Amino acid sequence: MIRNLTTIGFDADDTLWHNERFFRVTQERFAELLMDHTPADIGPQQLERLLMDAEKRNLGRYGYGVKGFALSMIETAIEVTQEQVPASVIKELITAGQMMLSYPIELLPHAREAVEAVAGRYKVVLITKGDLLDQERKLAQSGLGELFDGVEVVSEKTPEVYLDIFLRHGDGAERAMMIGNSMRSDVVPVIEAGGWGTYVPHGLVWEVEHAEAPEHSPRYTEIADLSGLADLVDQLG
Amino acid sequence: MIRNLTTIGFDADDTLWHNERFFRVTQERFAELLMDHTPADIGPQQLERLLMDAEKRNLGRYGYGVKGFALSMIETAIEVTQEQVPASVIKELITAGQMMLSYPIELLPHAREAVEAVAGRYKVVLITKGDLLDQERKLAQSGLGELFDGVEVVSEKTPEVYLDIFLRHGDGAERAMMIGNSMRSDVVPVIEAGGWGTYVPHGLVWEVEHAEAPEHSPRYTEIADLSGLADLVDQLG
Numbered sequence: 487m488i489r490n491l492t493t494i495g496f497d498a499d500d501t502l503w504h505n506e507r508f509f510r511v512t513q514e515r516f517a518e519l520l521m522d523h524t525p526a527d528i529g530p531q532q533l534e535r536l537l538m539d540a541e542k543r544n545l546g547r548y549g550y551g552v553k554g555f556a557l558s559m560i561e562t563a564i565e566v567t568q569e570q571v572p573a574s575v576i577k578e579l580i581t582a583g584q585m586m587l588s589y590p591i592e593l594l595p596h597a598r599e600a601v602e603a604v605a606g607r608y609k610v611v612l613i614t615k616g617d618l619l620d621q622e623r624k625l626a627q628s629g630l631g632e633l634f635d636g637v638e639v640v641s642e643k644t645p646e647v648y649l650d651i652f653l654r655h656g657d658g659a660e661r662a663m664m665i666g667n668s669m670r671s672d673v674v675p676v677i678e679a680g681g682w683g684t685y686v687p688h689g690l691v692w693e694v695e696h697a698e699a700p701e702h703s704p705r706y707t708e709i710a711d712l713s714g715l716a717d718l719v720d721q722l723g
Numbered sequence: 724m725i726r727n728l729t730t731i732g733f734d735a736d737d738t739l740w741h742n743e744r745f746f747r748v749t750q751e752r753f754a755e756l757l758m759d760h761t762p763a764d765i766g767p768q769q770l771e772r773l774l775m776d777a778e779k780r781n782l783g784r785y786g787y788g789v790k791g792f793a794l795s796m797i798e799t800a801i802e803v804t805q806e807q808v809p810a811s812v813i814k815e816l817i818t819a820g821q822m823m824l825s826y827p828i829e830l831l832p833h834a835r836e837a838v839e840a841v842a843g844r845y846k847v848v849l850i851t852k853g854d855l856l857d858q859e860r861k862l863a864q865s866g867l868g869e870l871f872d873g874v875e876v877v878s879e880k881t882p883e884v885y886l887d888i889f890l891r892h893g894d895g896a897e898r899a900m901m902i903g904n905s906m907r908s909d910v911v912p913v914i915e916a917g918g919w920g921t922y923v924p925h926g927l928v929w930e931v932e933h934a935e936a937p938e939h940s941p942r943y944t945e946i947a948d949l950s951g952l953a954d955l956v957d958q959l960g
Contacts, residue, residue, distance in 0.1 A: 547824045549856030553790035560797060561817055564810045573806040576813055580798055587784045618855055619786030619878040639876075641856040 491682070491723045493656030494604045495648075496634075497666030498614035498621065501712075502597040503628055506690040508589050509555065512582050513537060516559050519575050523567045537562045538693060545694070549641050551617030556583030587620055591627040594688075596712035598630065600665075603716035605633040608723070609656045612637045613648075613664065615671070643671040645679040652681065663722070665715065670697035677703050682722065686712060728919070728960045730893030731841045732885075733871075734903030735851035735858065739834040740865055743927040745826050746792070749819050750774060753796050756812050760804045774799045775930060782931070786878050788854030793820030824857055828864040831925075833949035835867065837902075840953035842870040845960070846893045849874045850885075850901065852908070880908040882916040889918060900959070902952065907934035914940050919959065923949060 499505035516537060517530035524533065540558040548554025559579045563571045604610055612634045614621050621639050625631050636655045640647050652662040663682035666672025668691070673683035677700050685699065685708040700706045707718060736742035753774060754767035761770065777795040785791025796816045800808045841847055849871045851858050858876050862868050873892045877884050889899040900919035903909025910920035911934050922936065922945045937943045944955060 547821060547856075548790060549854065551790075553785060553788075553794060553854075556794060557790060557817060557820070560813065564814045564817075567810065569810040569814060571810045573801045573804065573808045573810070573813070576797065576810070577801045577806060580794060580801075583794070584784060617786065617790075618876060619784075622878055639855060641859055 491608060491661055491663055491719060493609040493611065493652055493662040494719065495611045495613045495651070495662060495664040495676070496601065497664070497668065497672045498612055498624065499616065500667045500688040500690065501594070501665060501672070501686060502601070502630065503591050503593050503624065505624075506688070506692060508586050509692070510690060512555075512559075512586055515582050516563075516579065519578055520563055520566060520571070523563075523571050523575065528566065533562075533566065536566055540565075542694065550615040552583055552586045552620055553617050555586070556580065559583065587617075587623075591624050593628060593630075594712065596715075600712035600715040601630055601633045604719055608719070609635045611635060611651065611655045613643070613651060614639055615641065615643060643668075643675055645675045648676050648679040648681060652679070663719065665712075667691065668695035668697075669699055670695045673697075673706065674700055677705050681705065682707070684709060684715070684718065686710075686715075728845060728898055728900055728956060730846040730848065730889055730899040731956065732848045732850045732888070732899060732901040732913070733838065734901070734905065734909045735849055735861065736853065737904045737925040737927065738831070738902065738909070738923060739838070739867065740828050740830050740861065742861075743925070743929060745823050746929070747927060749792075749796075749823055752819050753800070753816065756815055757800055757803060757808070760800075760808050760812065765803065770799075770803065773803055777802075779931065787852040789820055789823045789857055790854050792823070793817065796820065824854075824860075828861050830865060830867075831949065833952075837949035837952040838867055838870045841956055845956070846872045848872060848888065848892045850880070850888060851876055852878065852880060880905075880912055882912045885913050885916040885918060889916070900956065902949075904928065905932040905934075906936055907932045910934075910943065911937055914942050918942065919944070921946060921952070921955065923947075 513534050517533040520533050540562045544558050560576055618639050638651050649659050652659040656662055659679040659681035663684055664672050664676040665684045667686055667688040673685045674697050677683040682705045750771050754770040757770050777799045781795050797813055855876050875888050886896050889896040893899055896916040896918035900921055901909050901913040902921045904923055904925040910922045914920040914937050919942045
């Protein structure tokens with residue numbers, strides 16, 4: 487087994503900066519706005535459940551990101567009110583979506599020091615899903631842009647996608663590590679591709695991103711937060 | 724001046740396959756749906772004008788692509804009816820947007836032969852704006868995917884973006900040619916970056932993509948359709 491790492495991939499949302507909490511706030515706002523226009527037996531939790539169902543149903547056509555989420559909110563609002571939702575409520579949903587596209591970036595603890603610790607010594611690549619322009623905006627506002635050798639916004643994080651990225655940006659997946667908060671997207675497929683997967687849990691995880699931890703893989707690690715990253719990389723590098 | 728071309732970039736929508744006509748059909752459908760809910764003095768042309776204004780206004784937050792267009796349709800429908808548009812009409816707009824995300828790909832004349840003529844002999848890169856997943860879907864359905872050495876979905880086509888892409892995929896912009904139907908996005912910025920820009924007009928051009936032809940540049944060419952491409956490239960190559 488080749489142990490020498492040459493390439494480090496970072497996930498962006500909820501690995502380097504907060505993101506999921508803006509979805510949660512917007513989901514709550516969605517339920518609040520719809521409450522007055524739905525039958526009394528439909529509560530906020532059920533409204534959020536229906537929204538989640540729409541998001542999943544639409545993933546194949548909209549992909550990831552805020553624009554698809556906004557369209558799913560509008561679709562759900564129309565369905566759950568049996569086409570009785572007032573246009574003023576739809577307008578509020580559009581505004582809520584637009585606010586998500588302009589929220590200020592707040593780095594997670596140790597994010598900057600972790601990227602700085604490996605930048606220069608390794609090829610460092612940001613690998614993220616979502617709307618292209620929005621992900622670029624967030625990276626620019628994060629102030630971390632200059633530290634990355636490459637930025638890849640992808641439509642899905644599969645083993646094939648990681649194989650391709652780590653070939654183009656480094657020396658293949660065997661010598662690459664991916665760091666992220668999604669077991670399903672950042673950890674499992676990288677290990678399947680022959681690389682190292684490092685899980686950094688974040689309190690809030692979107693339901694779609696859950697997966698079993700690959701506990702038995704020697705290439706799997708979990709760290710409590712990004713302060714542990716530099717040491718971990720040095721052990722392998 | 725180094726003349727030897729090593730890299731050829733192709734735009735996708737309305738260069739290799741039809742796209743704009745689906746926007747036109749949907750715009751007409753938008754006007755048709757709204758006619759019954761707007762004052763009598765607002766005609767279809769004005770409705771389409773207002774939609775175009777919303778698209779332009781939202782480009783900075785939504786970027787290019789169908790999802791942002793769908794959100795702009797809904798926003799315009801709410802505004803132009805002073806929040807009186809029925810949810811059933813919004814639902815139709817959402818459906819119209821979803822249809823745009825699944826329309827069948829129809830190649831433009833000579834598209835396949837043009838890409839085949841240069842593939843293998845040059846690095847061939849697809850460079851396109853729009854929603855990531857949707858552009859990937861269209862490329863997959865076009866059957867041309869295997870011919871490209873690289874695919875770049877970008878949020879904007881600036882000289883800097885072309886410089887970066889042609890450095891990563893070839894030997895720099897000086898030895899690269901970009902082929903496309905948008906003077907503003909495919910031709911002018913590539914020539915500014917030091918490359919060759921080849922304009923292939925398409926009957927329908929989105930208003931945003933208009934620009935003056937760089938007639939005086941020795942690196943500018945216009946060809947009537949893609950059947951002229953192989954000869955043009957050979958002259959320079």
